[in-house]
Amino acid sequence: MIVDKHGSALTATKNIKPDTRHGVILYVEDVSVSFDGFKALNDLNLYINDGELRCLIGANGAGKTTLMDVITGKIRPDKGSVNFGQQVNLLELDESEIAQAGIGRKFQKPTVFEALTVFENIELSLAGDKGIWTSLFSKLTGEQKDRIGEILHTIGLTPEAFYPAGRLSHGQKQWLEIGMLLAAEPRVLLVDEPVAGMTGQETERTAELLTSLAGKHSVVVVEHDMAFVRSIARKVTVLHQGSVLAEGSMSEIQSNPEVIKVYLGEETGDEITDDKSEKSGEYA
Numbered sequence: 001m002i003v004d005k006h007g008s009a010l011t012a013t014k015n016i017k018p019d020t021r022h023g024v025i026l027y028v029e030d031v032s033v034s035f036d037g038f039k040a041l042n043d044l045n046l047y048i049n050d051g052e053l054r055c056l057i058g059a060n061g062a063g064k065t066t067l068m069d070v071i072t073g074k075i076r077p078d079k080g081s082v083n084f085g086q087q088v089n090l091l092e093l094d095e096s097e098i099a100q101a102g103i104g105r106k107f108q109k110p111t112v113f114e115a116l117t118v119f120e121n122i123e124l125s126l127a128g129d130k131g132i133w134t135s136l137f138s139k140l141t142g143e144q145k146d147r148i149g150e151i152l153h154t155i156g157l158t159p160e161a162f163y164p165a166g167r168l169s170h171g172q173k174q175w176l177e178i179g180m181l182l183a184a185e186p187r188v189l190l191v192d193e194p195v196a197g198m199t200g201q202e203t204e205r206t207a208e209l210l211t212s213l214a215g216k217h218s219v220v221v222v223e224h225d226m227a228f229v230r231s232i233a234r235k236v237t238v239l240h241q242g243s244v245l246a247e248g249s250m251s252e253i254q255s256n257p258e259v260i261k262v263y264l265g266e267e268t269g270d271e272i273t274d275d276k277s278e279k280s281g282e283y284a
């Protein structure tokens with residue numbers, strides 16, 4: 001049985017309604033994670049507001065993936081607390097319970113069923129854990145068809161609905177996977193490097209898609225592409241050595257002396273002060 005931090009029983013994780021009366025949907029407080037004595041996360045604090053779109057940046061090894069792993073229950077922290085809304089203690093739920101409770105995660109590599117159509121891929125996600133055969137051979141209700149139609153529209157794949165997913169471009173597969181996550185109606189979406197390997201046009205479309213999802217969902221994007229981050233982020237969190245180094249708008253971050261020192265002093269692979277928009281005008 002799952003119990004919230006006040007001791008009340010939560011029998012159906014799907015019905016968890018996070019208490020966001022204070023405007024915060026994710027509370028990560030004083031979280032530390034060590035691997036063989038090395039602190040990948042070090043007393044980290046992060047608060048994600050309900051409905052916001054947050055970008056998480058940081059050099060390789062800063063702790064971004066470890067943080068996502070802690071939120072989704074893949075890794076248990078050595079100390080600290082992680083709450084979904086004010087009351088639901090995520091550290092008491094396992095990975096699938098956390099997903100069911102409304103925290104969806106999209107990994108960098110798309111994992112769609114290539115032989116099935118775009119429509120069928122979403123249909124399967126809508127079915128949840130009913131199983132592939134039951135779901136493909138049971139009749140969809142009108143409401144379910146409408147929901148799939150809505151998702152296809154949101155991700156911009158209505159014309160490709162009956163294409164096998166294997167025929168989609170890399171970018172379209174990423175959108176399909178986001179659509180598959182949306183079928184579970186998550187309150188929080190964690191998205192890992194969504195535009196890696198995308199064309200400029202696909203990147204722009206992804207920016208529009210993620211921006212359109214904010215509001216109804218809280219979206220946390222981990223990304224190295226600074227032009228993309230600039231194009232979508234209202235608030236950026238910079239991780240460094242397992243802690244939050246700075247938080248603010250992209251321009252606040254870019255002029256923060258601590259951030260400049262870290263980004264200029266280390267080979268991060270990212271360029272915080274000289275983004276693509278200035279080179280190509282793509283996101284100007």
Ligand SMILES: Nc1ncnc2c1ncn2[C@@H]1O[C@H](COP(=O)(O)OP(=O)(O)OP(=O)(O)O)[C@@H](O)[C@H]1O
Nearest residue numbers: 035036039040058059060061062063064065066067
């Ligand atoms: N399972 C593990 N065992 C040992 N060390 C690990 C493990 N997972 C992560 N680390 C270490 O923890 C630190 C943080 O790694 P993490 O993957 O969270 O960083 P990141 O910010 O996601 O980096 P990147 O941008 O390269 O994906 C790194 O130094 C990494 O080597």
